[in-house]
Amino acid sequence: MSVRVPILPELIRWARERSGWSVEELTAAFPAFPKWEAGDAHPTMKQLEKLAARTYAPLGYFFLTTPPDEPLPIPDFRTVADRRVARPSPHLLDTIHAVQLRQDWMRGFLIEQGESPLDFVGTRTVRDVPREVALEIRNTLGLEARWSRRLDTWEEALRLLVQKIEGLGVLVMINGVVENNTHRPLNVDEFRGFVLCDTYAPVIFINGADAKAAQMFTLVHELAHLWLGQGGLTDFKELMPSENVVEVFCNHVAAEFLVPAEEMAPAWQDVRNGEKPFERLARLFKVSPVVVARRALDLELISRRQYFDYYKTYREAAAERRAHSSGGGNFYLTLGSRLGRRFPAAVYSAAKGGSLQYRDAYQLTGLSGTSYDRFGKELGFAV
Numbered sequence: 001m002s003v004r005v006p007i008l009p010e011l012i013r014w015a016r017e018r019s020g021w022s023v024e025e026l027t028a029a030f031p032a033f034p035k036w037e038a039g040d041a042h043p044t045m046k047q048l049e050k051l052a053a054r055t056y057a058p059l060g061y062f063f064l065t066t067p068p069d070e071p072l073p074i075p076d077f078r079t080v081a082d083r084r085v086a087r088p089s090p091h092l093l094d095t096i097h098a099v100q101l102r103q104d105w106m107r108g109f110l111i112e113q114g115e116s117p118l119d120f121v122g123t124r125t126v127r128d129v130p131r132e133v134a135l136e137i138r139n140t141l142g143l144e145a146r147w148s149r150r151l152d153t154w155e156e157a158l159r160l161l162v163q164k165i166e167g168l169g170v171l172v173m174i175n176g177v178v179e180n181n182t183h184r185p186l187n188v189d190e191f192r193g194f195v196l197c198d199t200y201a202p203v204i205f206i207n208g209a210d211a212k213a214a215q216m217f218t219l220v221h222e223l224a225h226l227w228l229g230q231g232g233l234t235d236f237k238e239l240m241p242s243e244n245v246v247e248v249f250c251n252h253v254a255a256e257f258l259v260p261a262e263e264m265a266p267a268w269q270d271v272r273n274g275e276k277p278f279e280r281l282a283r284l285f286k287v288s289p290v291v292v293a294r295r296a297l298d299l300e301l302i303s304r305r306q307y308f309d310y311y312k313t314y315r316e317a318a319a320e321r322r323a324h325s326s327g328g329g330n331f332y333l334t335l336g337s338r339l340g341r342r343f344p345a346a347v348y349s350a351a352k353g354g355s356l357q358y359r360d361a362y363q364l365t366g367l368s369g370t371s372y373d374r375f376g377k378e379l380g381f382a383v
Contacts, residue, residue, distance in 0.1 A: 002046070011061070026055075074232050094178050095179075099194075124228055161216065172206070192210055193205055204223065
């Protein structure tokens with residue numbers, strides 16, 4: 001007879017609520033789950049291990065006397081009218097912890113290599129003029145005025161922007177799942193991105209579950225955070241920032257960088273009376289149509305009602321497209337976006353040079369054996 005483990009029912013409930021699974025969903029996997037949560041029965045050790053894995057909870061947490069408090073390990077800018085967002089999901093927490101591990105290693109590696117700290121981090125404040133900061137960022141990236149107009153698509157614009165940002169020494173990681181686990185998708189409604197500020201190895205993480213054209217805005221928003229020297233977790237409900245002055249400032253910088261006011265105003269006059277004006281300007285500026293609509297609202301070219309009506313329609317259409325998308329693609333190229341290029345290049349270099357054990361390289365990249373070797377060859381890090 002299997003030994004039952006007397007786990008407190010409040011810890012069972014905590015694990016369920018934390019994971020986002022419903023009672024019915026967990027009951028389908030564990031028929032006795034309702035009794036466990038009610039305290040009328042207890043799981044076996046084997047069942048508890050499976051429950052921990054299913055709810056993404058550390059096994060040891062089930063043996064605590066009270067449910068643990070798991071605050072975000074980075075500043076949270078996702079406030080609306082001074083109300084904090086609900087507890088972070090395990091998917092978000094695990095993602096932040098994984099990225100922090102990579103940043104810590106990269107920072108040490110760069111210092112050992114004698115690299116100098118980045119000179120643009122923390123050089124601006126929210127008292128500065130957003131337009132001037134946007135111009136400074138563009139010049140630092142080496143982009144000319146109207147840079148996006150010479151590109152054919154927003155996909156090209158996004159790739160170029162990521163390349164330029166990584167060229168500054170910033171790690172850019174774009175992922176829509178936890179590590180490489182496609183069964184653990186990241187929720188755009190929970191966050192769009194975060195930035196880990198550092199003068200040696202700053203990291204911008206973009207939620208890859210978001211539309212690619214919308215990722216452009218998040219990417220520049222997070223870059224503005226680095227200019228301020230303030231990292232944290234961000235989200236823009238309906239592309240409206242929280243009332244935090246840092247978020248408002250970074251949104252203004254991102255908007256001016258992607259859709260400069262001096263270009264938007266005359267361009268709007270050309271399309272305002274035609275069909276699909278936001279889509280037409282989106283093709284011009286290589287951003288999401290809803291970003292154009294938000295910019296039009298900023299510049300008082302449309303009303304708030306017009307903006308929110310369009311935003312609702314846009315989101316519904318985008319959700320429909322995602323529901324019918326086929327997915328797929330080259331795993332190793334996708335992994336290149338998830339890890340960026342600077343980070344895995346450094347890992348491969350350190351492992352090849354003998355300063356990093358291969359088991360640690362596997363842990364840092366989320367790969368092992370042949371998959372590690374093939375990834376390096378696909379991206380040109382290994383021969």
